[in-house]
Amino acid sequence: MRRKALDKKDVIWLGFVALLALLPLAPVVAANSFHMHVVILILLFASMSQAWNIIGGYCGQVSFGHSVFFGIGAYGAGMAVVTYGGAPWPGILIGVLLAAAIAVVISYPCFKLSGHYFAIATFAIVEIFNRSFMVWDWVGGAMGLDYPLVKEGLKNLMWYDTKTGYYYCALILFLLIFSVVRWLEGHRFGYYMRAVREGQETAESLGVNSTAVKLAAMALSAALSALCGAFFAQYNLRVDTPMVMSLDMSMKFVLITILGGSGTLVGPLLGAAVLIPLQEYTRAFWGGLGGGVDLIIFGLLIILMVVKQPAGMIGIIGDMHRRFFKHKGIAKGDSADGSP
């Protein structure tokens, strides 16, 4: 099935990316490194959540274990630089491949579990990895890995003066992962994934090998998550277990995607574009008061958003769209309950 190389939706996307590419030229953003930091984090978390979206949104397997893969990517880059004193690139490659391999090995038995049993198994896996890495001296143990000061530039994937280098790396990461998912949407494999999500038995009866589809989707999702983890390590200049390989990090993958709109291409970007600035600016404004005021507000906002519109922001946009275009007869309720 051949389709046109670019349809209208893709042109809008490319225009949007071109706009992002020009963003560092805008003085409002470039002159204020905090705004720049927020935009980089939005791109990074949108990419991570999009990676999760492959298995969690399109394939319907809600995994709370993605911080394991994210962490492996981060440790890959971190150990290449800190432990072996080289460039991060070989470590990133090893981390990505290892994350995909581990994803296949641990997901194979987990996919036999259903519903909450699967979700809790992924919690358990995160905790096992978290606690093992905390006491494993070879990967830095509880101390974590602190980056040394090396020459900045693309070779070491590190910049100190401005964040522009990081910004373009994040943009490439974002473009890569969104393109992969955009391509999957129209590809045979994307249809297989959605078929498995909507009804595994039905999909099987039509000749889809559901186990193979789920494992492949998980491996792809894990590899892309590890790539994001590696970027996170390079950006943070520090890797430690509670930050990169914890349940809190796992929840971020899920939260951003679901609150944005899971199983949709724009959902993760919407989620990240709303949640990350909220998180960063509440921290900047109220974090200084001490004692988690920022997280109190963040927690309340999560509750409010889930209670008001469980289908996520894409659902809110859908509602508004319907309200404004009601007289033109837009189809009702097609995506409002698109969650798995």
Add this chain to the structure above:
Amino acid sequence: MDTLLQVLLDGMLNGLVYALVAAGLCLIWGVMDVINFAHGEYLMIAMYVSYWLGFLAKVDPLLSVIAAAAFIFLLGVLTYKLIIRYTIGKSPLAALLATFGLAMFLKNFCLNRFSPNFLILSDTWLGDKTFQAGGLIIPLPQLVAGVLSLAVIVLVYALINATRFGWAVQATAMDRDAAELMGINTERIYILIFGIGGACVGVAGGIMPSYLAVHPEVGSLFGLIAFVCVAMGGFGSIPGALLAGLLVGVTEALAGFYIAPVFKYIAVFGLYLAVVFLRPKGILGW
């Protein structure tokens, strides 16, 4: 031999408390199919209630249990009224994410109000008392907590299986619409179940300050262990939660003593994976 028995005993006493925390979660989960992510934070709040009653009003945790249970009952009802009610019948993840937000709120609220310091209640009736029986040293606070937990679990089990209210709960769990048609006020059942599930964890949290320090992070681990116990025991099965709680307690104690303390929870979570890989619906599930 004596050492092994001692380790087993300590594990089982802890396991009974885990089982009670899990039983509360199990009830909510079994009836409404909702994972209450803030369950561990309920436990933490109950511990703070008991601690502050002990610290300010000199009430012993043994008596504060009632106040803590009542407080968490109300907190549960409030959670249902304000949050869970809106997520029922929508995506199964909605309730989980909303209660994750609630957990974040409660944890940081306590951090803000009570500081991250470990608070220890001294001069309690049970505190640090032990007695010897046949070569075993039995810590009194843990023993009382274990026995109390077991009593509450039996009580809840009887409530669900041997009363009219319990039958209504079971009917609601099986098919909400059908139960509604039979004249059961299912909304009321949901409210009460969320409250009772909270009260279970309130009892556990109420007694704990007599042997455990209170701090805002204390609930997170207990919450996770409760998830593991509920799923390991089998969906919605209270005897399963009891069995799984004991298993988890014993595994934790054995791994902590014979391997190394850091491997305690690796062993516990490993045990869960081993159990569900063999029996995908838990020990007593079907």
